[in-house]
């Protein structure tokens with residue numbers, strides 16, 4: 837595991853532990869609330885999964901999700917936008933809005949944020965513990981309230997496949 841990924845594992849674990857959120861499935865709406873971030877759903881274009889916006893007047897962050905997306909996709913998007921909040925807060929304050937689309941170019945920042953999202957939704961220690969109980973990937977995905985493909989990627993990263 838790279839230094840960056842180790843840092844992201846530790847950061848996401850701490851976020852969960854610090855606010856009594858170290859449980860399955862991760863309550864990421866609560867993580868947004870604790871950090872004073874408003875979460876909205878909007879009728880967005882199919883290509884757009886979500887966005888995070890900084891309001892220069894209120895100094896508050898808001899996350900927008902596509903209401904047409906299925907629940908597990910919305911959860912991943914919310915975790916992804918939270919990653920931008922925790923990792924790139926200062927950049928967001930200058931840019932004011934960051935929009936994520938399905939066909940975006942995967943630059944380093946986006947890859948980092950996707951890693952953050954996977955680690956936040958599927959905490960390493962909790963997942964390894966559940967994995968011991970001979971559960972299928974589909975059962976694990978349901979438990980953690982994520983898609984089967986997100987769970988597969990995460991298990992692969994953790995060397996559990």
Ligand SMILES: [Zn+2]
Nearest residue numbers: 920936946949
């Ligand atoms: Zn993004």
